[in-house]
Amino acid sequence: xxxxxxxxxxxxxxxxxxxxxxxxxxxxxxxxxxxxxxxxxxxxxxxxxxxxxxxxxxxxxxxxxxxxxxxxxxxxxxxxxxxxxxxxxxxxxxxxxxxxxxxxxxxxxxxxxxxxxxxxxxxxxxxxxxxxxxxxxxxxxxxxxxxxxxxxxxxxxxxxxxxxxxxxxxxxxxxxxxxxxxxxxxxxxxxxxxxxxxxxxxxxxxxxxxxxxxxxxxxxxxxxxxxxxxxxxxxxxxxxxxxxxxxxxxxxxxxxxxxxxxxxxxxxxxxxxxxxxxxxxxxxxxxxxxxxxxxxxxxxxxxxxxxxxxxxxxxxxxxxxxxxxxxxxxxxxxxxxxxxxxxxx
Numbered sequence: 202x203x204x205x206x207x208x209x210x211x212x213x214x215x216x217x218x219x220x221x222x223x224x225x226x227x228x229x230x231x232x233x234x235x236x237x238x239x240x241x242x243x244x245x246x247x248x249x250x251x252x253x254x255x256x257x258x259x260x261x262x263x264x265x266x267x268x269x270x271x272x273x274x275x276x277x278x279x280x281x282x283x284x285x286x287x288x289x290x291x292x293x294x295x296x297x298x299x300x301x302x303x304x305x306x307x308x309x310x311x312x313x314x315x316x317x318x319x320x321x322x323x324x325x326x327x328x329x330x331x332x333x334x335x336x337x338x339x340x341x342x343x344x345x346x347x348x349x350x351x352x353x354x355x356x357x358x359x360x361x362x363x364x365x366x367x368x369x370x371x372x373x374x375x376x377x378x379x380x381x382x383x384x385x386x387x388x389x390x391x392x393x394x395x396x397x398x399x400x401x402x403x404x405x406x407x408x409x410x411x412x413x414x415x416x417x418x419x420x421x422x423x424x425x426x427x428x429x430x431x432x433x434x435x436x437x438x439x440x441x442x443x444x445x446x447x448x449x450x451x452x453x454x455x456x457x458x459x460x461x462x463x464x465x466x467x468x469x470x471x472x473x474x475x476x477x478x479x480x481x482x483x484x485x486x487x488x489x490x491x492x493x494x495x496x497x498x499x500x501x502x503x504x505x506x507x508x509x510x511x512x513x514x515x516x517x518x519x520x521x522x523x524x525x526x527x528x529x530x531x532x533x534x535x536x537x538x539x540x541x542x543x544x545x546x
Contacts, residue, residue: 271427279477326458
């Protein structure tokens, strides 16, 4: 992973300076926002129809098309994500309603996700505010103090099969059905969750009425699984890299953590398009209201940001082995690295 050296790499003032610069990119372009919805939802709908038609002669083709469609589902989630930040349309109500509709397709209650994601942005990299909206990460000291059972459970949680396979399925199919973490935060979140559930149930009932179980099992579920796993992977590598940034509450600074605790995931052009430039995550965390289609403008205009926290697709696979935050070395380390260290008295 390659890093650009900023003149003041640990200065909160330096990070706030970037925020002032990035403000000029915050305004959405209405025609572009509509266009991006069209080129995401149009192919998604077409692939759904093509996969359904394929069921009459090839289950495997239908399954393959639905997996491909998972990519467009990721892209629509990115649009929903930008709506949640209030930066996709100039009119906030329009953004919210687009986000609610897309939430039915992505199985993600809009208001619930919007609130939990705001908590993530407001506390990313803060060791004293880990919880909602992030991937659970323990420090080396915390891990060493666990019982054998506690260590086993944490290792199980961080296992790639669980983290990128079972975990996303549980999150999108089950956990999202309730306003987890916001149960006592007001009726708004219950309306969001139950309203989304009702529309999902209605949609699945219509699909089952006309096509039986096959479209659900071979089109709906595979596309959700691919999108959920891809989304979890993207979220993971955006913050879980070796030289990420964590601090205790007393030392933590919002913009400093945003700049240095988020990666710049450099993907092949097709994958970058499908994931809505969300790999430009350090810029997104510095100024979350910038529409995803304008993030590349920032990199074009500011070479320092284009070179900062760069991580290629190949390099990102190495992040899977990083599981614990070492407060002394100030980097993420692996279980094996901790295990090889001499025991302390």
